[in-house]
Amino acid sequence: MAYDVRLIVNALRKCTGWFPGVHNASAYAPAVPLGGRPAVMEGVATNSLPLVTLSLSLKGILFGLLVTFIVSYTRRSRQRLPPQPSRLPIVGNLFQLTDKRWLLSRDCKERFGEVMYLDVLGKPTIIFNSLKSASEVLERRASNSPGRPRLIVVNEILFGGLGLAYMGHGEVWRRMRRAAHEALTKSAVQRYHPIQTKEATILVSALLANPGNRERHIQRTAASAIMSIMYDYPTLVSGLDKVVQDMDRNIHWSARAAAGSSLVEFFPWMIHVPQRFAKWKRDALKQAAERSQMFLRLFNHVKMDLVSVGVRPSFSASLIERQDRNRLSEREMAFLAGSMFGAGLETTSTSLTWWILAMVAFPETQRRAQAELDAVVGRARLPTYADAPRLPYVRAIIKEVLRWRPAVQLGVPHVAAEDDWYDGMLIPKGAICIANIWHCNHDRAVFGDDADDFKPERHLGDNGELLPGPKETNLEGHVSFGFGRRVCVGRHLANDSLFIHTARILWATTLKCAQDENGKELPPDTSAFEEMGIISRPPPFDCVIAPRFPEVQSILVEERESFED
Numbered sequence: 001m002a003y004d005v006r007l008i009v010n011a012l013r014k015c016t017g018w019f020p021g022v023h024n025a026s027a028y029a030p031a032v033p034l035g036g037r038p039a040v041m042e043g044v045a046t047n048s049l050p051l052v053t054l055s056l057s058l059k060g061i062l063f064g065l066l067v068t069f070i071v072s073y074t075r076r077s078r079q080r081l082p083p084q085p086s087r088l089p090i091v092g093n094l095f096q097l098t099d100k101r102w103l104l105s106r107d108c109k110e111r112f113g114e115v116m117y118l119d120v121l122g123k124p125t126i127i128f129n130s131l132k133s134a135s136e137v138l139e140r141r142a143s144n145s146p147g148r149p150r151l152i153v154v155n156e157i158l159f160g161g162l163g164l165a166y167m168g169h170g171e172v173w174r175r176m177r178r179a180a181h182e183a184l185t186k187s188a189v190q191r192y193h194p195i196q197t198k199e200a201t202i203l204v205s206a207l208l209a210n211p212g213n214r215e216r217h218i219q220r221t222a223a224s225a226i227m228s229i230m231y232d233y234p235t236l237v238s239g240l241d242k243v244v245q246d247m248d249r250n251i252h253w254s255a256r257a258a259a260g261s262s263l264v265e266f267f268p269w270m271i272h273v274p275q276r277f278a279k280w281k282r283d284a285l286k287q288a289a290e291r292s293q294m295f296l297r298l299f300n301h302v303k304m305d306l307v308s309v310g311v312r313p314s315f316s317a318s319l320i321e322r323q324d325r326n327r328l329s330e331r332e333m334a335f336l337a338g339s340m341f342g343a344g345l346e347t348t349s350t351s352l353t354w355w356i357l358a359m360v361a362f363p364e365t366q367r368r369a370q371a372e373l374d375a376v377v378g379r380a381r382l383p384t385y386a387d388a389p390r391l392p393y394v395r396a397i398i399k400e401v402l403r404w405r406p407a408v409q410l411g412v413p414h415v416a417a418e419d420d421w422y423d424g425m426l427i428p429k430g431a432i433c434i435a436n437i438w439h440c441n442h443d444r445a446v447f448g449d450d451a452d453d454f455k456p457e458r459h460l461g462d463n464g465e466l467l468p469g470p471k472e473t474n475l476e477g478h479v480s481f482g483f484g485r486r487v488c489v490g491r492h493l494a495n496d497s498l499f500i501h502t503a504r505i506l507w508a509t510t511l512k513c514a515q516d517e518n519g520k521e522l523p524p525d526t527s528a529f530e531e532m533g534i535i536s537r538p539p540p541f542d543c544v545i546a547p548r549f550p551e552v553q554s555i556l557v558e559e560r561e562s563f564e565d
């Protein structure tokens with residue numbers, strides 16, 4: 001009897017998604033309509049194998065039947081998984097996972113739909129490409145995904161297992177998370193308004209005095225505010241302060257490590273390689289020792305001040321006051337405060353930089369916000385937190401910036417505790433779940449055909465009031481703060497900080513495009529971004545920052561003099 005081996009091999013390929021020779025993004029399965037299944041699920045090309053015809057005996061027939069059985073069994077179980085791009089032997093879809101630009105592309109969403117399955121070195125990984133799928137699985141059924149995957153470098157080495165953002169959801173995480181949550185509720189963060197107000201004023205003055213150093217001023221203000229909030233640290237004069245530089249180095253390390261860039265994340269046995277053969281391990285351990293010393297030093301300072309100077313509001317002080325209730329050890333408290341610094345600094349400063357870019361690129365939105373400020377605040381004083389309820393457009397701009405250009409474009413990974421289903425597709429137990437925050441925030445099914453446009457008024461109601469976001473978005477109007485039990489614990493602090501900084505910059509300055517020598521405007525590129533680990537920020541851009549009216553300078557000086565230090 002003659003059999004065409006091609007049929008058997010192709011059937012195998014159809015079920016396993018194995019495409020020999022596929023090794024880069026250009027080799028993804030052919031396009032299919034939105035919501036359709038990619039080629040790997042629909043069928044495979046049959047013209048790449050040589051025609052081999054064999055004469056088979058009875059044994060061959062039995063072998064064929066066995067293969068057919070395995071094929072149809074594998075196919076049945078695979079068909080329940082979300083669509084998967086073609087993969088390579090052994091590494092599977094590793095290269096798709098690390099190709100962030102492709103993951104953020106419309107092409108990815110259109111080919112693979114709302115939920116995509118990647119096999120990364122044998123680890124099932126699910127990418128949620130729509131707001132509906134991410135919020136249903138990670139928000140509404142949040143109790144199934146509070147965990148994090150094992151993050152060896154950032155959690156186990158750099159944070160010694162105590163990095164709030166990166167640790168698993170065990171008992172220690174629960175205690176640390178509850179303590180952080182209680183110290184940073186919407187009402188608790190109001191005690192930090194004086195710090196944030198002062199920092200915003202210093203930032204505006206610095207931007208007007210020396211606009212060329214814009215990025216350095218933003219970095220200083222973000223670092224200074226968070227150091228004061230976490231440790232009651234005095235206002236930093238410069239972003240070059242040693243403690244900030246140390247922290248900064250650590251943050252960069254964490255951000256890179258959190259992006260899973262180290263080989264040990266994929267080959268955990270590498271953790272056992274002795275240090276003398278593994279530079280990555282030596283470097284990471286050195287960073288970890290520095291980090292631990294710094295966290296403990298800063299925290300102990302607050303403890304001593306509590307005795308000598310008395311209680312002044314800070315996150316660390318509130319942890320010490322509630323130590324019995326929180327049941328946290330000194331080390332856990334010190335690492336909790338340190339985790340907050342790392343998680344809050346780059347995210348907030350990056351969002352402020354995206355905001356400046358948006359104001360320069362879309363001057364009509366800037367003018368509308370300034371008209372609102374003139375009407376509500378006038379020009380005789382700077383805006384304050386008390387004005388916030390009557391400044392819906394200023395706040396709508398913040399929501400829109402966070403939606404339009406999220407600082408974290410691909411969410412921090414969660415892990416599915418049990419098998420779960422979305423739209424008939426299996427999310428297997430143990431799968432790494434990553435919300436594609438970029439696609440969620442630009443989801444046309446929720447935000448309309450103009451989802452890619454910068455349009456703050458989408459957050460306003462008919463009477464100009466600020467709307468709660470779509471129900472899928474934690475009512476923020478975006479999902480840039482993540483999901484479920486791991487949602488950003490510092491989001492109220494971040495929102496308040498962005499409000500006072502942006503309101504004061506808008507009140508005092510006009511932000512304009514830079515010009516070339518012929519007076520031609522040089523608008524910033526609104527679609528480019530550069531990556532720092534899990535953070536995406538705009539590439540450097542120039543802009544002009546000028547006082548909006550003559551009295552600005554004297555009012556700023558007066559305001560600064562009113563701050564006692």
Ligand code: HEM
Pocket residue numbers: 164165166177339340341343344345347348351407408411412413480481482483484485486487488489490491493494
């Ligand atoms: C605009 C500013 C910010 C953005 C865009 C942002 C974004 C995020 C995102 C996407 C996550 C991951 C959520 C998830 O796993 O689903 C996160 C977690 C976290 N954020 Fe933020 N964040 C910001 C500001 C802050 C600030 C100011 C702090 C602290 C002061 C902070 C502290 C944290 C912590 C500790 C976590 C980990 C929570 C956990 O795993 O239990 N963040 N943030």
